[in-house]
Amino acid sequence: MDYKKAETIIINGLEFVKFIAQEDIQKRVAELAKIIEKDFADEKPVFVIMLNGAFVFAADLLRNFDTNCETFFIKIASYQDLYSTGEVSFDKAKLNQLEGRKLVLVEDIIDTGTTMHYFMDYLYEIGVVDISICSLLVKPGKLKYDLTIKYFGYQISDEFVVGYGLDYNENGRTLKHIYQLSPD
Ligand code: IMP
Numbered sequence: 144m145d146y147k148k149a150e151t152i153i154i155n156g157l158e159f160v161k162f163i164a165q166e167d168i169q170k171r172v173a174e175l176a177k178i179i180e181k182d183f184a185d186e187k188p189v190f191v192i193m194l195n196g197a198f199v200f201a202a203d204l205l206r207n208f209d210t211n212c213e214t215f216f217i218k219i220a221s222y223q224d225l226y227s228t229g230e231v232s233f234d235k236a237k238l239n240q241l242e243g244r245k246l247v248l249v250e251d252i253i254d255t256g257t258t259m260h261y262f263m264d265y266l267y268e269i270g271v272v273d274i275s276i277c278s279l280l281v282k283p284g285k286l287k288y289d290l291t292i293k294y295f296g297y298q299i300s301d302e303f304v305v306g307y308g309l310d311y312n313e314n315g316r317t318l319k320h321i322y323q324l325s326p327d
């Protein structure tokens with residue numbers, strides 16, 4: 144069986160089932176790219192790619208984005224195992240070069256919103272004024288902060304998901320579909 148396309152997969156003893164198919168993701172990501180392209184017709188945005196999780200989404204999104212843009216990569220972390228630690232860490236060096244630019248923050252998933260909240264807070268602190276959020280997935284049921292998520296692929300239920308860049312302790316990032324943790 145092809146691990147990367149299976150209907151059900153086991154990671155560290157937990158079962159995940161196919162949830163959003165590769166073909167659907169590809170279509171939705173291309174749509175998002177075109178929407179953002181239109182909104183930034185007269186400007187050159189900087190896509191800030193929030194690693195590690197957003198690397199697959201960002202690659203597909205930006206290959207579908209056909210006008211000029213810049214990219215900036217930042218490694219940012221708050222999750223351990225299946226849960227948010229509530230502590231957000233990222234490297235502040237070089238972030239001040241974003242001052243005065245129009246940013247699109249590219250994230251794989253917004254869960255509690257803690258990561259995005261603290262990251263945006265810091266960006267505002269250093270003088271960035273124009274920030275749009277683009278997240279492939281959003282879990283509205285878990286959101287704890289008032290975030291305006293201008294661009295998103297799918298709103299999903301609270302269960303943990305893997306695949307298409309998203310991981311469970313570094314497993315599952317290369318899966319082509321998105322999988323959701325089985326209820327039992
Ligand atoms: P938040 O800070 O609670 O919004 O969590 C955001 C970060 O946690 C994301 O950037 C992901 O890296 C990770 N994360 C949250 N939920 C999931 C999930 O269901 N699967 C994989 N990673 C997740």
Ligand code: MG
Pocket residue numbers: 193194195196197251252
């Ligand atoms: Mg992430």
